[in-house]
Structure formats: C-alpha cells, structure tokens
Amino acid sequence: MSIQTPTELLDGTVLAILEKQDLYGYALTKEVKQHVTVSESTMYPxxxxxxxxxxxxxxxxPFEGRMRKYYQLTQEGREHLIRIKTDWKNFATGINEILGEE
Structure with missing residues (x-):
C-alpha cells in the first residue's frame, strides 16, 4: 500500500491492540504489521x-532466562483511543462519500 499511515492512526492501532491485551514489543509489532505496513524501526519510537x-x-x-518488556494501556491511553475512533469515523465517512464507497 502506498498510503503512509499517519501518526495518529498508528497510535490508534497500537492503543486498540493493547486495549485487548498486554503485549511485548516484538509481538505487538507483528500484530500491527498484520493490519498496516510499518517497520520495527518505526514502532519502537x-x-x-x-x-x-x-x-x-x-x-x-521473565521469559526463557531473560526479561520481556510488556506494554499496557493506561486510562489516558483509553481516552485517547476513544478520541481517535471518533475522529476516524468522521474522517472515513467523509472520504467514503467522496470516493463513492458505502
């Protein structure tokens, strides 16, 4: 896909995935990559x-003799995700109207 994922949508993708479950960095990156094109070097920042x-x-x-760093959503993250979802619905509706999608 040649459309770049804006920062706010990438944030929303990460927050939405972590809303379902805590994940360590590599697992989270793999999950995000199933939905949008993103590199590991983009994800960690x-x-x-x-x-x-x-x-x-x-x-x-601990995992196999080393420590894994897990990410967990906070209340601030939940509130931001709600705002992103609302903004996305409004944006997607407008674009779909212009492009003729239902």
Missing part, C-alpha cells in the same frame, strides 16, 4: 512516545 505521554505503562516478565 511510537511506543516510547506513547509511554512518555502516559498512554502506556510497561512491566517486565
């Missing part, structure tokens, strides 16, 4: 930014 903005928190769990 997104995660760090969302963590800095208090929309995600992290915790570590």
């Amino acid at each position: 997104v995660l760090r930014r969302l963590e800095r903005c208090a929309e995600l928190t992290t915790y570590s769990e």
